[in-house]
Amino acid sequence: MKVAVDAEICQGHARCWQICPDVFVLDDEGHSNVATPEVPVKLEAKVREAVNNCPERAITLT
Ligand code: SF4
Numbered sequence: 001m002k003v004a005v006d007a008e009i010c011q012g013h014a015r016c017w018q019i020c021p022d023v024f025v026l027d028d029e030g031h032s033n034v035a036t037p038e039v040p041v042k043l044e045a046k047v048r049e050a051v052n053n054c055p056e057r058a059i060t061l062t
Helices: 015-019 041-053
Strands: 003-005 024-026 032-034 059-061
Touching: 003 032, 015 024, 015 041, 041 059
Parallel strands: none
Antiparallel strands: 003 059, 024 032
């Protein structure tokens, strides 16, 4: 499973980082970036939770 954040849509709520800081990291303005695009199996549930909690629907899974 791969995860990506659309920087044009992300508004910096940081919910993804709060849920799964091993995958999502924040830049200086609080916007999210993906530290590990290839999601480790043990973190898949947390990443799905982050997707479901992003108010902007900025996170996509493939
Ligand atoms: S929860 Fe969504 S909008 Fe907020 S920082 Fe994460 S990706 Fe961006």
